Amino acid sequence: MKDDTTVPEPRAFGERRWWLPSAVVDQLDPDPSGHGRSRRTARDWIVDTCGFLVAVGIGLAAVDSLQESDLPRGLVVADLALGVLACGAVWFRRRWPLGLAVAMIPVGLVSTAAGGAALIALFTLTVHRPFRYVAWVGGLQLALVPVFYRLRPDPDLSYLGVVVFAVLLTLSVIGWGMFVRAKRQLMLSLRDRARRAEAEARLRAEQAQRLAREAIAREMHDVLAHRLTLLSVHAGALEFRPDAPREQVARAAGVIRESAHEALQDLREIIGVLRTGDADDPGGRPQPTLAALDGLVAESREAGMRITLTHEVTDAATVPASVGRTAYRIAQEALTNARKHAPGAETTVTVAGAPGEGLTVCVRNPAPPGEVPHVPGSGQGLIGLTERATLAGGTLACGPTPDGGFEVRAHLPWG
Structure with a gap:
């Protein structure tokens, strides 16, 4: 910038x-020294x-x-x-x-x-x-x-005539000088307005660019966190179970390879957007919407998660793109957190809503059945989701459940 x-x-x-x-x-x-x-x-x-x-x-x-x-x-x-x-x-x-x-x-x-x-x-x-x-x-x-x-x-000339002439001449000089001064002040005010307009236009452009880059940064977190979590979970499984069956090791290695490939592809696209300065780069892949939720669940199941999907929206294509994209990112981040902090627990994903009532996304998992390996996390994902839901005009609530699990529930407007 x-x-x-x-x-x-x-x-x-x-x-x-x-x-x-x-x-x-x-x-x-103006001279900065004033001299x-x-x-x-x-x-x-x-x-x-x-x-x-x-x-x-x-x-x-x-x-x-x-x-x-x-x-x-x-x-x-x-x-x-x-x-x-x-x-x-x-x-x-x-x-x-x-x-x-x-x-x-x-x-x-x-x-x-x-x-x-x-x-x-x-x-x-x-x-x-x-x-x-x-x-x-x-x-x-x-x-x-x-x-x-x-x-x-x-x-x-007579005394009265010459006095009147001198007074009128003096007043004319004063009036002419006031006109010249007013003209100069008008010119300087126009200059100030032009400078302020240019400065405001530059600030608006910088602010738009900053907001676009922040949106790209949030998108980068949402996309890469999902991929890298798969890498971390399966690499940790291989570390803790070096004696696992050959088929399980091969499947984990395949998930690691595929996740690494997808992460590199997503990172390459995001870096390309940052270089061009255009968040709507037509060369990139289309942004996911609610219709891509089934694919996200299938991908997570292939990675070894147990997920129950309840999709009560009959036609996901009718959901506005911005609302569907927000719902997808919320579900993606919630599944990523469930995979990190509750491996082996059966996660429930529920999507319901209708036009005029709003769209509700709920991701819930019970307490993990066994020992949970330590996976680093900063907690910024949930903060980003709350901000994303707020920007979309909705709300997001998250926290532990009485049975020791965790729940993320978001309500988004659907006009």
């Missing part, structure tokens, strides 16, 4: 990252150059009004010098948006040439910072507009 924790970037972002703002790139690939910042992208250079030219253009337009004013030459030179510095500071707007916007408030109040740089700084603040900062800085700039034009009246 592949373990890949890196979520691939959606194509809409990965292929055109050079055209994204550096602030968006920082959020797409690094992305370099300017091609889009950043174009936007910063345009912003610088806009600030310079507005500053040059203010030069004409300064030349027509009656201000002293020293103040005009100082105004232009502050405008040049403000235009140069525009290149640092991405690194310190709040600090630059705050610094532009007093500079814009005393310098006409710095008006364009102040608008660029306000726009940058609106794009890169929450609205509470924009409300304080923008509100202060709007409050100072009447003061500025009272100190620096425009020679061509």
Whole structure:
């Protein structure tokens, strides 16, 4: 199973990252240390150059009004010098948006040439910072507009007209910045949704694969435990009865050979399914259902078990495949346990039920007649059967009986 924790970037972002703002790139690939910042992208250079030219253009337009004013030459030179510095500071707007916007408030109040740089700084603040900062800085700039034009009246426009124009221009810059910020947040939210969708799809695929492999593992236990128990029981019989008749030894050897062959074949099929990752491999043998119960009992009888089968289901083919397969596995595991822990005891298998009433499977054996050879077991088989019955919507109960035997009883739904 592949373990890949890196979520691939959606194509809409990965292929055109050079055209994204550096602030968006920082959020797409955040620096784990929290100190690094992305370099300017091609889009950043174009936007910063345009912003610088806009600030310079507005500053040059203010030069004409300064030349027509009656201000002293020293103040005009100082105004232009502050405008040049403000235009140069525009290149640092991405690194310190709040600090630059705050610094532009007093500079814009005393310098006409710095008006364009102040608008660029306000726009940058609106794009890169929450609205509470924009409300304080923008509100202060709007409050100072009447003061500025009272100190620096425009020679061509009336006081009210120029104040209204400046207020509308400031509000337009703020609105444009809020639109750009909302667009970026929408783009990042779409990116997050795409990443979450890909991660959820990968987790669902991994979970489906894990569940399939767990089902295969349970199937492996059910199949191989039956075969290997035959090997263990008959090999133990040969060990404890080395003087057994030749016919009995030959029969035990034949059972061992056949069980080993079947176990290898089943193991080969299961390994093939694991390699292909498909639990429904069409190349494998069909899964057993309730109709195969007679063959299971016959095979166990050939191995030396004494079994009484009471099959009250008239047409096993009408039983749903999933219910029949579960019933078969329950009977198989119960017979395997009876063969291991009660050799020589007559085991009773009862299957009864009808549509709407459910299907009942009962496997019962009395106490073993003689000494029981030690056969290793972990007890996981009964736990697996309980889980299998629960997943099928039924119940399973097992435990010792008053006569010293053991009983496994399961009830499965049959719609």
